[in-house]
Amino acid sequence: MPPTDTTPAVPAPEDDVPGVPLAKGAADPLPHGEAPGIRFEKVVKRFGGNVVLRELDFTVAPGERVTLIGPSGSGKTTILRLLMTLERVDGGIIRVGERPLSHMERGGRLVPANERHLHEMRKQIGMVFQQFNLFPNMNVLRNLTEGPVHVLGLSRDEAVERARGLLDMVGLADKIEAHPSQLSGGQQQRVAIARALAMRPKVLLLDEVTSALDPELVVGVQDLLRDIARQSDLTLLCVTHEMRFARDISDRVLMFDQGQIVEEGPPDQIFGEPRERRTRDFLQAVLAS
């Protein structure tokens, strides 16, 4: 469980919707163990002339679950993409654990990271995308075993066993041979979650994972993620427009606007008594929609 000394932990709220019970198999499919913290130090990210992040500073404690909220274009998704090394920083440093992510040390100086360093750092990080992004040229099983076999060096049997455990957990054991195109959006997203977890990441990034789903499929995926968050030691960064989900899943909420943190605090405070006008306006707009 995440340490509670750095951040106020929120007791898990009771649901009126029962969560998907996680399979209690002999082997726990979830990643456990020391999760690293994350630190952004004066991070700058530009797209052309558009400055998305300007000297952004923030930290996430090991095992902490943080949700980023804010209007579109405020830089939330960019933060996740920087952490997944899908984008490069234009200034400042990102650290995961004690090591720099975007840079590496060479001759006592920090230089931009090469592919080898990025490969090393990515071992700790997994990401689930808004559009699932399953590989359409592979069935469900191979989507789950490709990384473990070819990146982690697991034997095929070990990878299959791990995949089975995870598919059991996400409630799709019977879809192991299915093709992504034969699955509903909700099922595809469950497979994508399982695929990310199959790499045993210590940091999990969730990028608007329910935004592309039909409304009736949203709850199931959210319940699954809630259970995963509660039962693992993952450091979790989540971008979402589902405020109820944000409230349930996070230890801390960061409200972003124009690449800056406008307000931060435990979910009860942010959603219950937001201090900043910008936060109040945003929440009103979201809840009204």
Next chain:
Amino acid sequence: MSEVLDSHPQLLQGAWITVQITVLGAVLALVLALAFGVAGAARAVWMRAVNRLYVEFFRGAAALVLMYWLFYSLPLVGLRFTPMAAAVLALGLNYGAYGAEVVRGSINAVPKAQYEAAVALNLRPAQRMRRVILPQAVALMLPPFGNLLIELMKATAVVSLVTIADLTFRAQQIQANTGETAATYALVLVVYFVIAQVLQRLVRLLEHRTERMLGRRPRRGALREVPAPAGGAPR
């Protein structure tokens, strides 16, 4: 007409040579297309430069002139090719350049989200290409490859000019022996057409297989459930 039909053994021998040159040329073109096409889609500037050099040079070179050059000019500097080798090399280099553009375009047309998912799974650059991007790009390559294959087959007619006894070469022989110009060339047109049809069918077969692999065609007996876009929508 009957005289022309009587020469069918010669015609078939010629057709066989045409098929051989087509297949060998296509294999060479495919290898070159993949190698230089992947280079063209790479991030490294020097790899893209190598792609441009190859494509621009060999796409701009007429296959016939290239073949003459290999067969007649290179022996002057001590490099000797058999007519067959010169023909296959010329056609392979020429059509490999067209193919490289097809490969490059197809790789770039695979949704960027697929590349990102491969990065998120920590696949190495070569693994991303081989296991995720290329298999999906193949589906996009096949239809234009089908066109190029038939183009290549028809272009083999020029090899008669370096003394290879292909279909066109045999046609000229039969026409000279019988004097039946219209009948001879009508028959040869039909033979080219039949070869093209067979090649087209083979490519179609491959297209169907690839579509099944990508789940765009239900496997036999498979039930389709609530469909949803796989692989992420293009941005």
